[in-house]
Structure formats: C-alpha cells, structure tokens
Amino acid sequence: DGGITQSPKYLFRKEGQNVTLSCEQNLNHDAMYWYRQDPGQGLRLIYYSQIVNDFQKGDIAEGYSVSREKKESFPLTVTSAQKNPTAFYLCASSTLYTSGTPYEQYFGPGTRLTVT
Amino acid sequence: AQSVTQLGSHVSVSEGALVLLRCNYSSSVPPYLFWYVQYPNQGLQLLLKYTTGATLVKGINGFEAEFKKSETSFHLTKPSAHMSDAAEYFCAVSDGFGNEKLTFGTGTRLTIIP
Numbered sequence: 001d002g003g004i005t006q007s008p009k010y011l012f013r014k015e016g017q018n019v020t021l022s023c024e025q026n027l028n029h030d031a032m033y034w035y036r037q038d039p040g041q042g043l044r045l046i047y048y049s050q051i052v053n054d055f056q057k058g059d060i061a062e063g064y065s066v067s068r069e070k071k072e073s074f075p076l077t078v079t080s081a082q083k084n085p086t087a088f089y090l091c092a093s094s095t096l097y098t099s100g101t102p103y104e105q106y107f108g109p110g111t112r113l114t115v116t
Numbered sequence: 117a118q119s120v121t122q123l124g125s126h127v128s129v130s131e132g133a134l135v136l137l138r139c140n141y142s143s144s145v146p147p148y149l150f151w152y153v154q155y156p157n158q159g160l161q162l163l164l165k166y167t168t169g170a171t172l173v174k175g176i177n178g179f180e181a182e183f184k185k186s187e188t189s190f191h192l193t194k195p196s197a198h199m200s201d202a203a204e205y206f207c208a209v210s211d212g213f214g215n216e217k218l219t220f221g222t223g224t225r226l227t228i229i230p
Contacts, residue, residue: 042222107159
C-alpha cells in the first residue's frame with residue numbers, strides 16, 4: 001500500500017539535544033512538507049521541498065533543519081535552538097502544481113515530541 | 117496571501133442531527149479548497165476537495181461541501197451525525213498558482229452527543 005510513514009510515534013528528549021524525525025513516502029510524490037501542530041493553532045508549515053536537494057522555509061523554520069537527499073525521504077531535525085519544541089509533528093506529500101492534477105496533500109500519522 | 121477562517125473552534129451536535137462546519141476563505145485567485153479530518157493522535161485524512169466545475173462536492177463518510185464564490189465560503193455539511201464523526205476538522209485553501217502550499221484554518225472540534 002502506498003503511503004507516508006513517520007517514526008517514531010512518540011519521542012522523548014532532554015532539553016538541549018537535537019532530535020531527527022523520520023518521514024518516508026512511497027507515493028512517488030515530488031513535494032514534501034513538515035508541519036507543526038499545537039492545540040488551537042491548526043497546522044503551521046515548517047519547511048517544504050519540491051525537488052531533491054532543494055527546500056524552502058515555511059512560516060516557522062527557526063530552530064529546525066531539513067534535508068532532501070532522496071525523493072522519498074524528508075527528515076526533520078529539531079535543534080536545541082528551537083525554544084519550544086514539544087508538539088505534534090506531521091509530514092505530508094503531494095504532486096506538484098505543474099502536474100496538472102489537484103495537489104491535495106497526503107499526511108503521515110505524526111510524531112509526538114516531548115522535550116523536558 | 118490566502119487565509120482561512122473556521123467559525124467555531126468547538127461544535128456539538130446530537131447524534132442524527134445536521135452537521136454544519138463553517139469555512140470562509142480569502143484568495144486573490146480562484147482557489148482550490150479542501151476539508152480534512154483528524155482523529156486523536158493521528159494524521160489528517162482528506163474528506164473532499166473543490167478544484168473546478170461542480171460547486172457541490174461530495175466526499176467520504178457522507179460529507180459534502182458547497183463552494184460559494186460570492187460568499188467566499190466552503191461550508192462542510194452532513195445530514196445526520198454519527199458518533200464516529202467526532203473528530204477535528206480542518207479547512208484549507210491552496211496558496212495560488214505556482215506552488216502547492218496549503219493554508220489551513222485553526223480547526224473545529226466536533227463533538228457528537230448521544
């Protein structure tokens with residue numbers, strides 16, 4: 001079955017440590033996204049990528065970094081510079097606007113990160 | 117820039133009653149519009165989408181939405197609520213021509229009263 005996997009489901013880290021969240025998709029989508037979700041605030045875009053080895057900052061990129069070395073993988077690193085990293089993180093993918101098809105986003109199951 | 121407003125962060129309806137979740141958008145270009153549903157501690161699942169053509173869009177689980185350009189609205193409805201509809205619902209609008217980014221509303225939590 002095609003889909004998006006995120007691991008782990010729950011992640012606990014000590015303050016000051018960097019942590020990397022995994023996102024893999026087998027939908028053959030070119031575009032991938034990372035969102036942060038906090039109660040009452042909806043989804044906020046952290047980074048997105050339309051092609052391998054290229055990515056753009058979203059609305060709340062400070063304290064985060066990403067890489068896109070393979071089409072199917074888009075890992076997110078939460079660095080120690082992120083002031084309030086505890087949140088639910090969602091990865092998504094879609095076709096490109098230029099594909100001519102409606103580019104709805106498909107979401108993974110999410111990773112809940114707790115930093116203490 | 118696009119924006120989405122979801123009126124009512126919490127909505128409660130009785131089982132069997134009409135579900136109405138409101139979404140208004142702002143867009144300088146003809147938008148693509150989406151409704152997603154999220155169950156606790158899970159990712160988002162697409163309910164339905166409007167791109168072009170028919171303004172009344174039918175989705176999964178008996179939901180539908182109507183695109184009204186004059187009112188800049190895309191409200192989600194279901195004639196008869198079921199206990200399994202309890203979840204959070206998000207409206208989203210495309211970011212416009214040239215990229216695939218979506219702007220999401222802040223969500224509406226739907227509670228079903230037995």
